[in-house]
Amino acid sequence: MTLEVAIDRRLSDFRLNVAIQAAAGELVVLFGHSGSGKSMTLRSIAGLDRPDAGRIALNGHVVFDASRGINLAPHLRNVGLVVQRYALFPHLTTAQNIAFGLTGWTREAQARRVHELGALLSLDGLEDRLPHQLSGGQQQRVALARALARPVDVLLLDEPFSALDEALRADLRTELLRLRAEVDIPIVFVTHDLREAHLLADSIAVLDGGRVLQHGPREEIFRHPASRRVAELTGVRNLFAGIADGDRVLVEGLPLRVEPVPATAGPVDIAIRAERCLLRRFDPDGPLPENCFVADVTADLAFGNSHTLRLHPMGAGPAVEVETAARPYEVLGIAGRQRWVVELPAADLIVMPRS
Amino acid sequence: MNFAGITWDVFRVSAEVTTLATVLCVLVGTPLAWRIARSRPAAASMLSSLALLPLVLPPTAIGYYLLYGLGRQSAFGQFLIDDLGIRLIFTWPGAAIAAAIVSLPLYVRTTQAGFEQIDPDLLAVARTMISPQRVFWRVAIPLAWPSLAAATVIGFARNLGEFGATIIVASNIPGETQTIPTAIYDATQAGNHGLANTLAALTLLIGIVLLSLLALLFHRTQRTRQL
Numbered sequence: 238m239t240l241e242v243a244i245d246r247r248l249s250d251f252r253l254n255v256a257i258q259a260a261a262g263e264l265v266v267l268f269g270h271s272g273s274g275k276s277m278t279l280r281s282i283a284g285l286d287r288p289d290a291g292r293i294a295l296n297g298h299v300v301f302d303a304s305r306g307i308n309l310a311p312h313l314r315n316v317g318l319v320v321q322r323y324a325l326f327p328h329l330t331t332a333q334n335i336a337f338g339l340t341g342w343t344r345e346a347q348a349r350r351v352h353e354l355g356a357l358l359s360l361d362g363l364e365d366r367l368p369h370q371l372s373g374g375q376q377q378r379v380a381l382a383r384a385l386a387r388p389v390d391v392l393l394l395d396e397p398f399s400a401l402d403e404a405l406r407a408d409l410r411t412e413l414l415r416l417r418a419e420v421d422i423p424i425v426f427v428t429h430d431l432r433e434a435h436l437l438a439d440s441i442a443v444l445d446g447g448r449v450l451q452h453g454p455r456e457e458i459f460r461h462p463a464s465r466r467v468a469e470l471t472g473v474r475n476l477f478a479g480i481a482d483g484d485r486v487l488v489e490g491l492p493l494r495v496e497p498v499p500a501t502a503g504p505v506d507i508a509i510r511a512e513r514c515l516l517r518r519f520d521p522d523g524p525l526p527e528n529c530f531v532a533d534v535t536a537d538l539a540f541g542n543s544h545t546l547r548l549h550p551m552g553a554g555p556a557v558e559v560e561t562a563a564r565p566y567e568v569l570g571i572a573g574r575q576r577w578v579v580e581l582p583a584a585d586l587i588v589m590p591r592s
Numbered sequence: 593m594n595f596a597g598i599t600w601d602v603f604r605v606s607a608e609v610t611t612l613a614t615v616l617c618v619l620v621g622t623p624l625a626w627r628i629a630r631s632r633p634a635a636a637s638m639l640s641s642l643a644l645l646p647l648v649l650p651p652t653a654i655g656y657y658l659l660y661g662l663g664r665q666s667a668f669g670q671f672l673i674d675d676l677g678i679r680l681i682f683t684w685p686g687a688a689i690a691a692a693i694v695s696l697p698l699y700v701r702t703t704q705a706g707f708e709q710i711d712p713d714l715l716a717v718a719r720t721m722i723s724p725q726r727v728f729w730r731v732a733i734p735l736a737w738p739s740l741a742a743a744t745v746i747g748f749a750r751n752l753g754e755f756g757a758t759i760i761v762a763s764n765i766p767g768e769t770q771t772i773p774t775a776i777y778d779a780t781q782a783g784n785h786g787l788a789n790t791l792a793a794l795t796l797l798i799g800i801v802l803l804s805l806l807a808l809l810f811h812r813t814q815r816t817r818q819l
Contacts, residue, residue: 311725320713320716324717326731337721340722
């Protein structure tokens, strides 16, 4: 592991206690709402905030160890930092901003490095501009170039794209994915944007109230949240209380088969993502297949390329939110009928310990 | 030289005292203001109170303490005079020290405000790349320079007008420690209203020039902030 963080910080009204790791070339997303401690974690790694206890090692170098009294100054830690509002030095040109941290380099070496990064981040022709003469997207590219100019052991990104508009954000995300392949260092990316987290992350640490609730590969976080809170934070809309018994979980009077078989019996939390729920045509005379129940549409929210439907059960079963893409919505003719059969596929149901 | 009863010595001494006092202000006040701006709230308010102390004291009281501290009555004064051969009482450098102490709060306040306006994100990013000392020279000074310049002008003006502490520490010796303000005092006491009038008019002129300079700097500050 080239990034190892285990820190504890006590403030009067907040306690941060997190442990995260990342390998070279791995992009780890610190995901959480504001106030969850994700930015403070980043600042601690950078040395801008001092934890009360713990240890931080970057590329094998211990930069902080409370028990041994080690606390390296930020500029000795070899970190590259990019913040939300670019923070370019307003009195310096693009080239001077990029070369800012290259103290002790010869003029030629600095110029060469600035040129390399300009090419890497498509900044050609902007070298002599001042920050206020650059667009938001260009400014953030310069900030990235500046953070990567020195040979750093970790790249720290604190909500770097949230001040940009949607189209630019998409461009820069793609750019970051390309960049990640070229720099062989761990990247820590702080965000509260679920879609961004899913797009960029190799692994995700879900933070809430100063603690890491779950830390693992992206798919694991999204497919197998460890708790009700993680499921909520990662955008799961359907969360129910249930009673597990063998491979069945009883939810609102409806026995649902689940895969795999839950490890424990008794009270559990059970969840399913809105986009994993299926709708079938209702046939009053036909049999009701496994994991299906009858429900009426009570709300239909159109988001352009998708619809979110709220359905209320007509008997046993939970009230659910179902997300369906615009095309199947039209093919099925959902707008014209109120009564549907909802299927909750066994493999898409997530069973978690009751919290 | 002599014009309308004015000896040019008054201007020479005033220029010397004011320049040295302003230099002292900048040298002591700038790092102090930076330290206050960067400290945690508790430490900052303590340092800040200390820096503001001369503002709440009568200048004559400051002069009195200096007279005692730099003169032979105190151990420090004896050390200065007997061991180092530095005599500050009744000299123009003594007057400059007195003026610098009186104007320090104004200089520090103005400079500190300039440092506090720097985006904390800029300083954070800078700190991850270069040493704190370099952050001061390469980020803080260039970004706060309009405030620093304004503070220098304000300090200069205050130093030029210093009277209370100066007259106690350096007295009012024509050609040696007599400055424009003490000369005006002297002229008024002696009933020389023509001289007092001329000197006062000159200070008015200098004051207008300094205020114009300040207005110009303020305009610059506004523009820099918009960028």
